[in-house]
Amino acid sequence: MxxxxxxxxxxxxxxxxxxxxxxxxxxxxxxxxxxxxxxxxxxxxxxxxxxxxxxxxxxxxxxxxxxxxxxxxxxxxxxxxxxxxxxxxxxxxxxxxxxxxxxxxxxxxxxxxxxxxxxxxxxxxxxxxxxxxxxxxxxxxxxxxxxxxxxxxxxxxxxxxxxxxxxxxxxxxxxxxxxxxxxxxxxxxxxxxxxxxxxxxxxLPKAHSAQAAAGGTAAAGGAVPTLAFFGRLEHRKGLNLFIDALQILQHRAERPFKVLLLGKINDPAYSADMFGLRMSRLDIEWELLDNLNANEALDLLQSTGALAVMPSLSDNIPCTIQECLARGIPFLSTEVGGGAELVAPEDRANCFVPPTAWDVGGALARFVASGGARQRGHIPAAEAARQHADFTRELLEMEAARQRSSVPATPVASDISVCITHRDNPAGLARAIDGFARQTLKPLEIVIGDDHSATPEAQAFLAALPERTDLPFPVRVARSDGARFPAAARNAAAKTARGKWVKFHDDDNVSKPQELDVFSRALAGGSFDLVTCALDFVASDADMAEERAYRRFLFLGDGGAACYIFNVIGDTNFIVDREKFLAAGGFVEDGFLYHAEDWRALVRAKLKGLRIGTVPEALVWYKAEPWRNQTNWRKGDLWGARTRISELVREHHGNEVASLLRLTQGLLFTPTARQAPPPAPAETPPAAPAVPR
Structure with missing residues (x-):
């Protein structure tokens, strides 16, 4: 098959x-x-x-x-x-x-x-x-x-x-x-x-295996023994440890030797300092060869009879060890990571030492004096290939079982209460409600969290909602007794809701037809208590079509430590387990109209242990003028938003952690950048993202 x-x-x-x-x-x-x-x-x-x-x-x-x-x-x-x-x-x-x-x-x-x-x-x-x-x-x-x-x-x-x-x-x-x-x-x-x-x-790739078969075993050592650092030239791969060991070796060696450095320079500034300063202090013949591919480096090791030295401080299961085993190249590595899993137990003492300069230096001295041992691989390639074949069959059987157990039908009712925040915007609220009427998965109900609307038009619209019979769900209104701002209105709606899940929404946005269906599927596996999604930004109601969005914002859901510096979690358009969210404190109410009520609520939910995920699709039309035209002060209050995030961290982790966060925020954002608006949408396609080295 x-x-x-x-x-x-x-x-x-x-x-x-x-x-x-x-x-x-x-x-x-x-x-x-x-x-x-x-x-x-x-x-x-x-x-x-x-x-x-x-x-x-x-x-x-x-x-x-x-x-x-x-x-x-x-x-x-x-x-x-x-x-x-x-x-x-x-x-x-x-x-x-x-x-x-x-x-x-x-x-x-x-x-x-x-x-x-x-x-x-x-x-x-x-x-x-x-x-x-x-x-x-x-x-x-x-x-x-x-x-x-x-x-x-x-x-x-x-x-x-x-x-x-x-x-x-x-x-x-x-x-x-x-x-x-x-x-x-x-x-x-x-x-x-x-x-x-x-x-x-x-x-190993076939090219490596073919070279190994053609090359046979490694050449005998020459008149001058050669030690070759084999791997990326960086600290984790043992570069500093190797140079420390050479310093010990030059005082213990009874005969001359030379050194090769075979590998890519991972950090040019850092590596140049190592070579230019530390190596110059050693009375040793050495050469840097950082432009060889793997087979060229292996050919050189094999032809010179060099000892391949891989003194990593941590490693998974190095391909360099497999390559040396395949070609019969003597090697020395450290007792870290999974490298020893490649070598037969009785041979490990010949090629693995503790990760200290004294142990590595001593082993190098023994090689210089007498040459290196040969090692045997632990699992041959044929066995690994068979295991890959078995694993592939297992994966296919897993998928077949999943498809047999899946239920393709989409339910027509749900346990989701939609909570829409509103204040004096009846036209926007009507569009938002209509968006949920078109959902492929209908909500259990809609609860309007009204922040004390004052206009007669808004009050009349709200009064008529509970009596409407043209909607596939009931609509209720949780009206505050005074203007207490969006956080309080959202919490009031959530407390009034009857569903297990509440999906928050603002009255100037419109839900895409698949939103609740996708959210419910994301929650179905039981991995998340709260799920956010991407946003499609549009400038007007007329632009609510896939090809008219001027920007798509992605979120990470639980963004780890990054979410305390940037809001990479999500915005108000999220769905959450109602009881867990309210137990965590819900939206932060402090009587002020602050920017980033969503960020604060999501960070607090994370700090209280809610499991947060995201969906890599925009499930809502987010109406906002392009940034170049925005003058709203709240969009420029990013420093105040970050300060309030650090206060949440202080409540949960204490003063020292919060102070470190404030320092990180301060180092990342200069005073002039604090009030700068976000960049305008790109006029031309952005450059392809660079791959970090």
Whole structure:
């Protein structure tokens, strides 16, 4: 049976010169093609280190692998509220989601790094995406890599990325990890995961295997032993540890040796400092070769008989170790991560040492004195390929069972109360009510939270609502006894509502016909207590059509730590478990007309433990003039909004955490930027998002 399988990734061996994630996924693609499946790589990266899209479509096509670039035109006038702080990762994930809307696959593999699977997994949970199981590939999420990195966090996008990576793992249908180690890390770090979790070691690409077969075993060491740092030149990969070990070695070595540095420079400024300052202090012959691809580096290791040194502070299950095993290249690594899972237990002592300069330096000294040992792989490639075949069949059986148990019929009644906030806008309220009358899933009722409307027209309209018989639901009015502002009106409506779920709405917006149906599907799995959605901005009632929206705003739902700096959670247009929301305090009432009542309510719900998700589709028309024409003071009160968020954090986490948040907010937003309006909609399509290195 031929199965259509997609692999969505920003790193793939070929277009990207070298890298563990790309090497592993290239091997996976080839393994699945050899099993008779139709495989397509969704290349979620506008950048190429080698060649271009046309070249790789032809080259990979000859190997039976399809190659699809993302259509970045779908990102025209799409953004997240935090774009000023960097937002390429949400846009990348959204572009993958849009691709999957237009192209159906029986199985979709997504790399965990960069949160590529975030919107696809949420879209599938909401019934928007028709595809088979989505499998999150665990190769190295940001939370894991940053823990052992000396690199500072200088962009809020890192916070978005961490939240998206967690979400893509949590909401995937299955998890595939190349090591037990990475699963243990995620569990200890509190990650939520689906029930289906499998461990299958990576399969090396054929080009690596062919080189290994042609090259045989490594050459004997030369007159001058060679030590080669093999991996990205960064702190987590052990660059500092390696240089510390060399400093020890130069005092202990009884014979000359030379050093090669084989790998990409991850941070030019940081790495240049390491080479220019620290290496210059060592009386050692060394050479930097940062422009080789993986096979060229392996050829060099093999021809020189060098010891490949991979002294990582943390690693998943390095492809570099697999490559050395395949070619018979002696190597030295550290007792961290899952590397030891690749090596037979009786051979591990020969090639793994504790991650200290003394232990690494001692092992290097022994190699210089006597040469290196040979190691044996733990699981052969044929066994891993068989396990991938079994896992593919398991995924197909899972999908067949899901389809047999699914109920395609959409109910005509629901347990959703719609709460519409209103004040002296009867025409807008009429349009809002009409929008819910056209819903594919009708609400249980509509409750109007009226903030003491004063005009005769509004009062007459409200008085007539409970008597209307032309609507498919009852309408009730919760009227305040004085103008107490929107937060109080929303809370009053929610307290009056009878449904299990309340969906909040403002009287100047109009719901799209599928809104309640999509929200109910997103809630059906029981993963969320509160769900937000994207917004389509229109300038007038006449513009409420898909092609007339001038801007689409995406949200992240639970955006992790980022939601305390930017409102990436959602706006008032959300649905929530009524009792849990009111128990958490509902909307914040303090007697003032503040900007960001929605942000404050959503942050408080998060702090009180409500599980928050989002839908990657705009389910409502949000009427607002384009920003270049807005002069509303509330839109410029962003600094005041952030201050009030920090006060919520103070209530929950105390003064020290709140003070750190205020400092972060202050460092990110200059005084002149605080009152600046949001940027105007783009006149030309935005540039494709860059892929962080």
């Amino acid at each position: 031929t199965v259509s399988i997609a692999i969505a990734t920003a790193d793939f061996a070929g277009p990207v010169r070298n890298g563990g994630v790309g090497t592993a996924l290239r091997g996976l693609a080839e393994t699945l093609v050899d099993a008779g499946h139709k495989v397509t790589v969704i290349y979620a990266n506008p950048n190429y280190e080698v060649g271009d899209g046309e070249m790789w479509r032809e080259s990979l096509g000859r190997e039976g692998i399809g190659f699809q670039e993302l259509d970045y035109a779908v990102l025209d006038n799409v953004g997240v509220p935090a774009m000023a702080g960097g937002g390429s990762d949400p846009l990348r994930s959204y572009a993958v989601y849009r691709h999957l809307l237009e192209n159906r696959y029986d199985i979709v593999h997504v790399a965990d790094y960069l949160g590529i699977g975030y919107y696809p997994t949420l879209g599938k949970r909401a019934g928007l995406l028709d595809c088979g199981p989505i499998v999150a590939q665990l190769h190295g999420p940001t939370a894991w890599s940053m823990r052992w990195s000396n690199a500072p966090v200088i962009s809020p996008n890192v916070l978005f990325r961490e939240a998206m990576e967690r979400g893509s793992v949590q909401h995937a249908d299955a998890i595939l990890s190349p090591s037990d180690y990475m699963l243990s890390f995620l569990r200890e770090d509190g990650w939520a995961m689906p029930q289906t979790v499998r461990v299958i070691q990576n399969v």
